[in-house]
Amino acid sequence: MHRRINDRLNSTLERWLPEQRLFLKSETSTRFVRLKPITQALTLGVSCLVFGWSVIATSLLFIDGISSGSTRDQAARAQVAFEYRLDTLSKERDARAAEALAAQDRFQLALEQVSKMQSTLLSSEERRRELETGIDVIQGTLRRTMGERDEARTEMAAVQADMNGSNADAVSDAARTQDMASTVDFLTAALGATAQERDIMERDAEAARSEADQILLEKRLLEQRNDEIFTTLEGAVTVSMAPLDKMFKAAGMNPDSILTQVRKGYSGHGGPLTPISFSSKGNASLTADEARASNILGSLDQMNLYRIAVEKMPFDMPLKAAFRFTSPFGYRWGRLHAGIDMAGPIGTSVYSTADGVVTTAGRQNGYGNVIKVRHEFGTTTVYGHLSKIRVSVGQKVSRGDHIGDMGNTGRSTGPHLHYEIQVGGAPVNPMTFIKAAKDVF
Structure with missing residues (x-):
C-alpha cells in the first residue's frame, strides 16, 4: 500500500x-x-x-x-522636549514668585495708603463736626441778638408812647425827654453793633458751609479711591487663590479639610495678616470699607495657610537633573506597579518633595536601598533603588532637601528612581500631584 x-x-x-x-x-x-x-x-x-x-x-x-x-x-526628542518643558516651568515659577512678591509689596503699599486715608477721613470728620458746632453757636447767637433787638424796639415804642401821652410837670418832661434820647441813642448804637455782628456771623456761616461742602467732596473722592484700591486687592487675591484651590482639588485633596488642619496646627494670633477686630459687641458697627479690608486680610491669611500646606504635601519633583520616565503607575504583568520610574545616571541627587519625618532609611526586599518620609495629612513618599542614603530614621527633612542618590539596587534592570506617593496608606499615581502643581510652580 x-x-x-x-x-x-x-x-x-x-x-x-x-x-x-x-x-x-x-x-x-x-x-x-x-x-x-x-x-x-x-x-x-x-x-x-x-x-x-x-x-x-x-x-x-x-x-x-x-x-x-x-x-x-524618539526618546532623545522626548527628553529634549521634557527638558525644555522643565525650563519653561522653572521660568514660569520664577515669574509667578516675582509676581507674588510684587503683589505683596503693592498690598503693603495699599495698606499704608488705606491707613493714611482713614486718618485723613477721621480728621476731616472731626473738623466737619467742629464747623457744624460753630455754625450752631453762630445761629444761636443770631437768634438771641435778633430777640434782643426786637425787645429794644418794643421798649423804645413804649417810651415814645409815654412821652406823647404825658402832660406832667415841665421839668419832669424835660428829664424824661433827655433820658429817652439817651436810651434811644444807646439802643441805636446797640442795634447797629448787633447788625454788624450779625453780618459778620452770616459771612462766617457761609464760609463754614463752603468749607463743609469742600470737606464732603474730598471725603467722597477718598471713598472712591478706597473703593478702587479694595477692588484691585480683591481681584489680586482671587487670581492668586484660584490656582492653589484648583491644584489641591486636582490632586484629589479637599482644600477646606486641609486648611482646617493647618489652622489647628498654627493657632497663634497676631501679625500683619490678622483680620481686624473692632468691638466685643460684634461687627454691626463696621463700615463697608472696614468690612472689605477685614475680608481681604482673611483671604491673605487663607493664602498663607495654602502656602504652609503646599510645603507639607509632595507637589515637588524628586529629581532636579535631566531624566526620562521609564515606567508609569499601574498594573504591569498582572501586578500593581505602585509608583513611577525615572531613569538617570547613578549618583543623581534625589530630593524630598515635601516637609516630613524619615520613617525608613535602609534596605528592603525589592526596593533595595529605600527611604520613606511621612508628611502631613496622611501622605507618605517612597524613594527606592538608591545607591546611597543620606538621612536617618527620625530625621526631619524639608522640601528640597538632598536625601539620597539614584542607584540600581534591589529588583532593578538599570539605574533609576522608583518614586511612590501613598495617601492614607494606599498608593496613588504620583503624576496626579506632579501634573496638579505644574501650572502653579
Whole structure:
C-alpha cells in the first residue's frame, strides 16, 4: 500500500521533476544514485523552507535595527522636549514668585495708603463736626441778638408812647425827654453793633458751609479711591487663590479639610495678616470699607495657610537633573506597579518633595536601598533603588532637601528612581500631584 502511494506520487511529479541519476566513478567501478521525483520534491521543499526562514530572520533583524534607532531618536526628542518643558516651568515659577512678591509689596503699599486715608477721613470728620458746632453757636447767637433787638424796639415804642401821652410837670418832661434820647441813642448804637455782628456771623456761616461742602467732596473722592484700591486687592487675591484651590482639588485633596488642619496646627494670633477686630459687641458697627479690608486680610491669611500646606504635601519633583520616565503607575504583568520610574545616571541627587519625618532609611526586599518620609495629612513618599542614603530614621527633612542618590539596587534592570506617593496608606499615581502643581510652580 505504501509502495503504491509512492509510485503514484513519483509518476505525478515526473512531469515536472523527471528522475535523475547521480554517477559516482572510482578507479575500479562506476556507481550511480537514482534521485526519484519525490526525493527531488522533498529536497526542493526543504531548501525553500531554509531560504524562506533566512529571508524572514534577516528582515526581522533589519526591522528591529531600524525600530531601535527610531525609538532612541524618539526618546532623545522626548527628553529634549521634557527638558525644555522643565525650563519653561522653572521660568514660569520664577515669574509667578516675582509676581507674588510684587503683589505683596503693592498690598503693603495699599495698606499704608488705606491707613493714611482713614486718618485723613477721621480728621476731616472731626473738623466737619467742629464747623457744624460753630455754625450752631453762630445761629444761636443770631437768634438771641435778633430777640434782643426786637425787645429794644418794643421798649423804645413804649417810651415814645409815654412821652406823647404825658402832660406832667415841665421839668419832669424835660428829664424824661433827655433820658429817652439817651436810651434811644444807646439802643441805636446797640442795634447797629448787633447788625454788624450779625453780618459778620452770616459771612462766617457761609464760609463754614463752603468749607463743609469742600470737606464732603474730598471725603467722597477718598471713598472712591478706597473703593478702587479694595477692588484691585480683591481681584489680586482671587487670581492668586484660584490656582492653589484648583491644584489641591486636582490632586484629589479637599482644600477646606486641609486648611482646617493647618489652622489647628498654627493657632497663634497676631501679625500683619490678622483680620481686624473692632468691638466685643460684634461687627454691626463696621463700615463697608472696614468690612472689605477685614475680608481681604482673611483671604491673605487663607493664602498663607495654602502656602504652609503646599510645603507639607509632595507637589515637588524628586529629581532636579535631566531624566526620562521609564515606567508609569499601574498594573504591569498582572501586578500593581505602585509608583513611577525615572531613569538617570547613578549618583543623581534625589530630593524630598515635601516637609516630613524619615520613617525608613535602609534596605528592603525589592526596593533595595529605600527611604520613606511621612508628611502631613496622611501622605507618605517612597524613594527606592538608591545607591546611597543620606538621612536617618527620625530625621526631619524639608522640601528640597538632598536625601539620597539614584542607584540600581534591589529588583532593578538599570539605574533609576522608583518614586511612590501613598495617601492614607494606599498608593496613588504620583503624576496626579506632579501634573496638579505644574501650572502653579
